Amino acid sequence: MIPFLELGASYRELKPEIDAAVSRVLESGWYILGPEVEAFEAEWAAYCDAKHAVGLANGLDALTLALRALDIGPGDEVIVPSNTYIATWLAVSGVGATPVPVEPDQATHNIDPARIEAAITSRTRALLPVHLYGQPADMDLILDIAKRHGLRVIEDAAQAHGARYKGQRIGAHGDIVCWSFYPGKNLGALGDAGAITTDDTALAERVALLRNYGSRQKYVNEEAGLNSRLDPIQAAVLRVKLEVLDEWTERRRTVATAYTVGMAQSDVILPHVPDWAEPAWHLYVVRTYDREALQDRMTEAGIGTLIHYPTPPHMQKAYTDMEIMPEALPMARDLASEVLSLPMGPQLSLDQVQNIVNALKNA
Numbered sequence: 103m104i105p106f107l108e109l110g111a112s113y114r115e116l117k118p119e120i121d122a123a124v125s126r127v128l129e130s131g132w133y134i135l136g137p138e139v140e141a142f143e144a145e146w147a148a149y150c151d152a153k154h155a156v157g158l159a160n161g162l163d164a165l166t167l168a169l170r171a172l173d174i175g176p177g178d179e180v181i182v183p184s185n186t187y188i189a190t191w192l193a194v195s196g197v198g199a200t201p202v203p204v205e206p207d208q209a210t211h212n213i214d215p216a217r218i219e220a221a222i223t224s225r226t227r228a229l230l231p232v233h234l235y236g237q238p239a240d241m242d243l244i245l246d247i248a249k250r251h252g253l254r255v256i257e258d259a260a261q262a263h264g265a266r267y268k269g270q271r272i273g274a275h276g277d278i279v280c281w282s283f284y285p286g287k288n289l290g291a292l293g294d295a296g297a298i299t300t301d302d303t304a305l306a307e308r309v310a311l312l313r314n315y316g317s318r319q320k321y322v323n324e325e326a327g328l329n330s331r332l333d334p335i336q337a338a339v340l341r342v343k344l345e346v347l348d349e350w351t352e353r354r355r356t357v358a359t360a361y362t363v364g365m366a367q368s369d370v371i372l373p374h375v376p377d378w379a380e381p382a383w384h385l386y387v388v389r390t391y392d393r394e395a396l397q398d399r400m401t402e403a404g405i406g407t408l409i410h411y412p413t414p415p416h417m418q419k420a421y422t423d424m425e426i427m428p429e430a431l432p433m434a435r436d437l438a439s440e441v442l443s444l445p446m447g448p449q450l451s452l453d454q455v456q457n458i459v460n461a462l463k464n465a
């Protein structure tokens with residue numbers, strides 16, 4: 103049996119270091135913000151080649167606070183991918199703005215820059231690309247459109263820890279970059295956690311204010327913020343895992359290469375990697391017109407697969423109010439019925455990968 107992902111294996115590989123880090127926080131008596139969170143923020147900013155990082159409670163809050171820090175709210179429109187995890191849209195609608203979906207590029211499944219300008223209106227305030235599956239979106243084209251139309255760029259990098267676009271780490275291409283450290287992400291905490299990174303000092307300060315009740319000084323509230331602080335225990339765990347992130351990304355890359363080589367002669371469509379992209383390989387997603395049958399055969403062979411994502415946001419009950427017909431975004435609709443994510447993770451062995459490749463070819 104090969105599970106899609108086994109989070110316990112990541113913990114066990116680092117157990118002495120993680121246990122020591124957790125004990126350190128417990129013994130310190132400091133349980134909200136403080137030195138452990140500040141140390142992680144400094145290390146994460148440096149890793150991302152960004153000037154600032156602000157630790158937050160989760161990835162959805164990172165997107166929400168990025169939008170709020172840019173004063174985006176009711177009456178505003180934000181351009182989002184039609185093909186993404188629903189959190190990208192929820193952050194936009196959550197601040198009272200309207201998510202305006204743009205269809206993906208056929209090859210990469212990421213937002214298609216060539217379709218963005220047609221979606222821009224006088225109400226558009228920002229572009230919100232997602233580096234889906236850990237594959238960087240085409241940032242130069244996106245930044246160029248934003249510049250010409252006076253728009254801000256918020257990146258959803260929840261799947262892209264360590265990915266590079268034209269050699270530069272994801273982390274500060276746009277105005278503000280949003281991270282999730284949900285346990286299953288490439289840099290995963292042992293619970294919920296998130297952050298933003300940015301080169302803009304004012305934006306970083308605004309997010310730091312908003313995450314802590316809008317307060318810099320206790321009982322002095324400058325604005326109506328919320329509580330979205332990164333937990334110091336999670337910060338300590340993340341510091342341990344950050345030390346091995348590059349090595350673990352390299353292992354994911356090795357797995358991805360073995361898949362790509364092993365399945366070159368198969369009927370499924372394999373991930374397309376543009377030559378300017380160094381993906382973080384959060385997911386290895388294949389595409390097939392007979393997805394149900396393929397997934398069943400893989401299950402019978404004892405191989406766990408998942409679907410990212412079975413229902414696109416515009417077809418969720420949560421967005422029936424927007425009255426977007428399924429066929430209005432046919433690419434997102436079709437991808438949802440054709441994609442299949444194969445097992446991927448730093449602890450997957452090449453023997454296991456070979457078994458998965460054989461099972462897929464036999465299916």
Ligand SMILES: *Cc1c(COP(=O)(O)O)cnc(C)c1O
Pocket residue numbers: 160161162163186187189190232258260261282283284294295296
């Ligand atoms: C995981 C994820 C999020 C949300 O992160 P949480 O920490 O679960 O709130 C947002 N966007 C994308 C693309 C994600 O994969």
